Amino acid sequence: MKKILLAISFILGLYNCSNKKQFEITSPNGQVKIVLDHKEGHLYYSLIDKNIDAISNSEVSILKDLEVEVLETKTNQVNETWKPVWGQFSEIKNEYNELQVSLSYEGTPVKLFVRTYDDGVAFRFKISGITERIKPSFYMEYGLGETSSLYSPAGEGEPVGPVEIGTLRSMDSINYRFKMPLLIETKENKFMTLMESDLVSVPGFDVMNLSFDKSSGNIISNNIFSSEDNELITPWRVILLENNIGDLLTNTVPLNVASPNQIEDPSWIKPGKTLWDWRVHGFTTEDGFTYGIDNESYYRFIDFAAENNIEYFMIDDAWYTHVEPGKMTLSEKLDLEKVIEYAKDKGVSLLLYYDRRQGDYGDKELFPYYKSLNMKGIKYGFMGSNVPFTRDAIRMSAESNLLIDFHDGPVPFTGVSRTYPNAITREYCHAQQDSRRAFTPKTFIRMALINAIQGPLDMNNGVFDISSVNAGEREKGPRKLNSLQTTSVAEAARTLIIFSGLVCIPDAPEAYAEKQDLFEFIQEMPVGKWDESKVLHAKMDAYISTARRHGDDWFIGSVHAEGGTLDISLDFLNENQNYIITYYEDTEDTNSKTNPEAYQVRVSSVKKGDVVKAKIVEGSGHCMWIRPE
Numbered sequence: 001m002k003k004i005l006l007a008i009s010f011i012l013g014l015y016n017c018s019n020k021k022q023f024e025i026t027s028p029n030g031q032v033k034i035v036l037d038h039k040e041g042h043l044y045y046s047l048i049d050k051n052i053d054a055i056s057n058s059e060v061s062i063l064k065d066l067e068v069e070v071l072e073t074k075t076n077q078v079n080e081t082w083k084p085v086w087g088q089f090s091e092i093k094n095e096y097n098e099l100q101v102s103l104s105y106e107g108t109p110v111k112l113f114v115r116t117y118d119d120g121v122a123f124r125f126k127i128s129g130i131t132e133r134i135k136p137s138f139y140m141e142y143g144l145g146e147t148s149s150l151y152s153p154a155g156e157g158e159p160v161g162p163v164e165i166g167t168l169r170s171m172d173s174i175n176y177r178f179k180m181p182l183l184i185e186t187k188e189n190k191f192m193t194l195m196e197s198d199l200v201s202v203p204g205f206d207v208m209n210l211s212f213d214k215s216s217g218n219i220i221s222n223n224i225f226s227s228e229d230n231e232l233i234t235p236w237r238v239i240l241l242e243n244n245i246g247d248l249l250t251n252t253v254p255l256n257v258a259s260p261n262q263i264e265d266p267s268w269i270k271p272g273k274t275l276w277d278w279r280v281h282g283f284t285t286e287d288g289f290t291y292g293i294d295n296e297s298y299y300r301f302i303d304f305a306a307e308n309n310i311e312y313f314m315i316d317d318a319w320y321t322h323v324e325p326g327k328m329t330l331s332e333k334l335d336l337e338k339v340i341e342y343a344k345d346k347g348v349s350l351l352l353y354y355d356r357r358q359g360d361y362g363d364k365e366l367f368p369y370y371k372s373l374n375m376k377g378i379k380y381g382f383m384g385s386n387v388p389f390t391r392d393a394i395r396m397s398a399e400s401n402l403l404i405d406f407h408d409g410p411v412p413f414t415g416v417s418r419t420y421p422n423a424i425t426r427e428y429c430h431a432q433q434d435s436r437r438a439f440t441p442k443t444f445i446r447m448a449l450i451n452a453i454q455g456p457l458d459m460n461n462g463v464f465d466i467s468s469v470n471a472g473e474r475e476k477g478p479r480k481l482n483s484l485q486t487t488s489v490a491e492a493a494r495t496l497i498i499f500s501g502l503v504c505i506p507d508a509p510e511a512y513a514e515k516q517d518l519f520e521f522i523q524e525m526p527v528g529k530w531d532e533s534k535v536l537h538a539k540m541d542a543y544i545s546t547a548r549r550h551g552d553d554w555f556i557g558s559v560h561a562e563g564g565t566l567d568i569s570l571d572f573l574n575e576n577q578n579y580i581i582t583y584y585e586d587t588e589d590t591n592s593k594t595n596p597e598a599y600q601v602r603v604s605s606v607k608k609g610d611v612v613k614a615k616i617v618e619g620s621g622h623c624m625w626i627r628p629e
Contacts, residue, residue, distance in 0.1 A: 023073055025099035027116040032241060034114050034121055036101065041067030043103070043112070046143075047121060049241050052188060058141035058218060060112075062125040062234065063105040063134065071102040085261060085421035086271040086501055088533035088548070094256040108134055120240040120253035122197070126233045136225040138205070138234045141218045142194060147187040150219075151450050151540070152178040152210075155409055156430045159446040169217045176212040180412060181453040182219070183248070185540075191247075193240040193453050194219065197254040197415035199387065200394060200423075202235045203227050206387050207411050238414075240453070246535025246544065248453050249499070258415025268401050269421050270376075271501040271528025272311030274351060275301045276460065279506040282475030283468065291508060293318050293333045299342055304509035306346040308523050313343065314351040314379060314504060326365030340374055349376035351403070356382045363393055367400040377403030377424065377502075385411050398422045405458055405502055412454040417501065424501035424528075425458040440485060441561035441592065441619040442541050448497055449540060461494035462505035462522065464515050466596040487596040489584055490621030492521045493557035497546045501528040517601045521584050521623045526550045537566050545614070545622075547572065554626040563618035570626070573608040577628055581606045584623035585615070592619030605629070 023036040033048040037057070047055040061068070076098040081091050101112040111126040127136055144165045151161030160178070162185070168176060181195040196208040204227025213220045225232055236257040242248050263269070277297065284290045291297045301313045319336060322329035330336050343350050352375050354366065370378050378397060383389060383406065390411045397404040398420055406426040416423045429451040430439055451457060463469055463486065470482045478484060495503050505512075505522065512519040530548045537545040537558070545558035545566050554573070558566055573579060583602050590598040606612070606626065614622040 023070075023099065023101065025075065025097055025114055025116050027118045028077075028079070028095050028097060029118045032116050032118060032121065034099070034116055036099070036114070038068070038070045041069075043068055043070075045114075045123075047239060049190065052190075053145075054186065054190075054192060054241065055239070056143040058143040059139065060123060060141070061139045062110055062112075062127060062136050063108065064137065064139045066105040066108070068110075069104045071104055073099060073101050075099055082260070084255070084418060085263075085266045085269055086528040087255070087417060088250055088499055088530050089252070090529075090531040092252050092255060094252075096256070115257065117253050117256070119242060119247075119251055120238060122236040122238045122253065122257045124234050124236045124257075128231050130230045130232065136232060137222055138225075138237065139220070139222045140237050141213075141216060141220050142239075143218050144184060145187060149185045150178065151183040151185075151446070153181070153428070153447075153451045154179065158430075158440075158443045159450045161450075165217075165219075168212045178210040178212075178219070180208045180210060181414075181450065182210050183245075183450050183453065185245070191242050191245045193238075193248050193251075194221070195238050195240070195254065195414055195454060197236045197238050198258045198419070199235045199411075200391050200413045200416045200419055201259040202233060203388070203391070204229065204232055205235055207385060208235070208237070244535070244538065245449055245540065246538030246546075249449070249535055249546075250533050251453075254414045254455070255418050258418045260418065261421060262419055263398055263421065266421055269403065269424075270311060270349075271424065273503045273505060273522065273525075273527050274312035274314045275305050275310055275509070276314045276316065276504050276506050277301060278316035278353075279460070279474060279476050280508045283473055283508050285508070285510050293331060295334050295339055295342075298334070298339045300509055302339075302343050302346050302348050304513065305348045308512070308519070310348070310523075312349050312351050312376065312502070314353070315339075316353040316379070317355055317381070319352065326369045328369070336373075344374065351375065351377040351379055351405070353379040353381060353407075356380070363396050367396045367402055370402055371400040375402065377405065379405045379407055381407040383408070383410065385409060387411055394420045394423045403502065405504075407458070414454045417456060421501075425456040425504075427458045428454060429457050429459050431458065431460045441490070441559065444494065444559065445541060445544055445561055448544050449538060452498060456500040456502075457498050458500060458502065458504055459494070459498050460504050460506045461491055461498060462503075462507060463491050463511075464488050464507050464519070464597070465511035466491075468511070485592050485596075485619050487586070487590055487592050487599070487617075487620040488515060488518060489586060489590070489599045489623060490559050490592070490619065492518055492584060493559050493621035493623050495522050496525060496548060496555055496557035496623070497544055497559065499533070503527045515597075515599075518584050518599055520582070520601075521555070521625055524553075524625060525555050534572070536568055543616075552628050554624070556624040556626070557621065558614050558616065558623075559621040560616035561619060563616060563620070566614045566616065566622070568612040568614055568624075570606055570608060570610045570612065573606070573626070575608055577607070579606050579626050580604075580629055581612075582625045584625075586617050586620050586622070590617050590620055592617065
């Protein structure tokens with residue numbers, strides 16, 4: 001009877017009535033609610049999470065300068081599952097309630113779609129009949145509480161925050177801009193993220209911008225539609241809701257609202273690990289060999305990849321000297337054709353870098369040229385935050401069966417891994433060894449909890465020979481000696497914590513061979529092929545611990561900026577099953593500043609319900625590989 005009454009209440013609350021001024025839609029579990037208010041010719045929304053006002057009385061519009069009239073409403077309920085080509089989960093549940101609102105902006109027909117999930121909400125507009133006098137822009141306010149604290153990505157710098165809304169409102173003058181995703185911590189110690197999804201599918205819109213509006217005292221996003229089409233569907237404006245900050249990283253709402261896979265046969269798309277030559281140039285091994293741009297260097301990378309279950313080898317800049325449409329003049333330092341044949345014989349796939357600054361001749365010829373070289377993917381550098389160009393590059397690389405990894409401040413196309421799963425990763429962060437002044441244990445955790453919400457990151461973790469890097473024994477840095485504070489164990493853990501379809505490890509093969517027992521954690525890790533992922537512990541500026549499952553095997557990686565002990569409960573293991581566990585951990589002598597390469601590997605057994613006390617020194621980490629006996 002209680003269920004029947006709730007169902008009747010739900011239906012009555014959403015019943016179409018053109019005279020109504022207020023409309024509601026609740027999530028499937030009834031805990032999240034959007035209330036739409038139509039007043040004085042404008043539309044406002046409030047977001048209520050577990051009876052607490054998360055966002056209050058905030059305008060949402062596609063034609064802000066025109067008055068809007070509500071014509072009718074209807075509802076839709078969806079409960080389905082789908083399988084991504086690759087990702088943090090092998091199957092994703094897509095369950096939501098949707099309110100569709102038919103609007104008229106002084107005669108222009110518009111539809112507003114509002115979806116409520118148990119852990120987030122999403123808004124999208126659709127307009128027909130756009131004329132020259134109609135200038136659509138997706139305007140949305142976010143009325144946050146005075147004590148809400150904001151955190152924002154900052155390119156290659158340390159992410160910004162915390163910045164309180166009350167502080168912004170009290171300032172005399174302010175022109176504060178934020179990047180997406182904007183992370184919010186409320187006074188109730190709950191967490192939200194403001195972001196967008198499905199931008200790749202929507203011509204005419206730029207990436208979501210966020211700023212503080214002094215006049216309203218709110219955060220706003222306002223993106224102008226630039227296409228000449230007379231019909232448009234906007235990207236989704238997404239608000240994620242979680243009780244724990246780490247759960248934002250595994251929230252599937254941005255993927256659920258993204259358009260389905262557009263690649264008819266994605267069987268050629270293989271996530272994995274790659275070695276990378278760029279940061280190894282100039283390194284001299286114990287046998288006297290010095291790495292550079294030459295065949296012998298690349299053969300060494302390929303040999304190690306073939307022997308250690310590494311799918312790819314990435315060749316960075318300087319393999320070519322001149323660019324023409326559909327053709328590149330190869331460097332005299334190497335015979336690329338022989339490298340390609342060598343990799344083919346060894347069963348290792350190749351990825352090639354391209355620097356757009358060295359020749360912008362368009363990509364219609366570029367991607368087929370890479371395909372003709374038998375490349376499996378392209379690392380695309382210096383394209384900038386150009387949305388139309390990036391969208392086209394993703395599509396054209398897919399047409400040539402190429403993976404694409406965007407370098408250097410790319411567009412955060414959230415949800416694109418569902419729509420175009422060949423978009424394997426992107427450097428929407430401060431990558432390892434770049435601008436090292438900003439790369440610290442604390443900054444890593446900030447990027448892991450902020451930048452990574454938007455999707456896969458190419459961060460290049462996995463430096464094992466830290467002493468050599470800090471001594472300046474590489475051509476590509478660091479500019480300041482002894483500026484890399486980390487440990488070999490932390491570097492291994494970071495390769496799991498940061499989710500990506502392509503885990504790029506930047507050290508020399510000899511560095512990994514010397515620590516082969518520690519490298520085992522990376523070697524055994526099935527990148528991008530996870531059945532389940534969860535963040536076990538997370539605290540801003542302090543620590544993060546992530547667990548990922550493939551089949552019956554669990555991989556767990558943790559890092560701690562301050563140093564301490566994390567109690568990791570193994571309650572996610574199966575009942576009545578004994579497991580072998582390998583620990584990759586600090587020793588009593590490990591020190592991220594003075595002794596970063598000290599570690600130990602030991603094997604034991606565990607079962608469901610056991611609690612591992614992961615002891616981590618300042619700036620270090622802890623790894624576990626758990627598999628059934």
